[in-house]
Amino acid sequence: PARGAEVLRASELRKQFGGLVAVDNVGFTLNAGEVVGLIGPNGAGKSTTFNLLTGVLAATKGNVAFLGEEICGSTARHIATRGVARTFQHVKLVRGMSVLDNVALGAHLRGAAGPLSAALHLDRAEEARIFALAWQQLHRVGLAQCAHLVADDLSLGQQRLVEIARALCLDPVLLLLDEPAAGLRHLEKAALARLLDRLRQDGMTILLVEHDMDFVMNLTDRLVVMNFGAELAQGRPKDIQGNPAVIDAYLGT
């Protein structure tokens, strides 16, 4: 999509878990090349919103248009192959497996045959292509020197970067990051911010959930604020910083 063109439009999204309304009538748009922050207190419904956008959970109600296609109700696999990649708040790497193999799992998903069949009947050319892609993405996040280490031996911050490399193997149009800076040290956060800025310059659209407000305010073009499942405010970071309702619900604490 051309820079600034609409990539995703979520409307009237709702998710109920029994009597609990985790996401309540939430709507926003994301445009190509934008980095948008989704912020709010713990339990506000941010991760659930990610799960609705990526087909991990079925919405109770609402619509999600991605590049003009309705994807609400589509499978997670379909949405991923269309170009929406994500990381999880709780890192999901395969324990005991090398960093490179963990990243290559993301490249399998991009293959037409699907991850399982690709793993079972991989021909040499396909395998070479997958590992070349995995190396490329590991270089991109600055972790090539860790390729042959066991993933669980990395720091939590590095494991988050491995997840990002895996997501980048999908060559996503839209990248969703759930608390990518959590557990990162100062220098690692700065490196992550530079990486996300480069991805934005390449035209990628990024939606990120993050509690580190310095990180969020410096990096994002726009913010969506949630509180108790509902949308509290949307706007530019400097306007949101001065919004009394946002300060009261979240920033002031």
Ligand code: ADP
């Ligand atoms: P956030 O990411 O903003 O901290 P979540 O989206 O994880 O918030 O959670 C929103 C609310 O939904 C919380 O009250 C949480 O306990 C609840 N919730 C999340 N996932 C589930 C689930 N699978 N089943 C029941 N309740 C859930």
Ligand code: MG
């Ligand atoms: Mg969360």
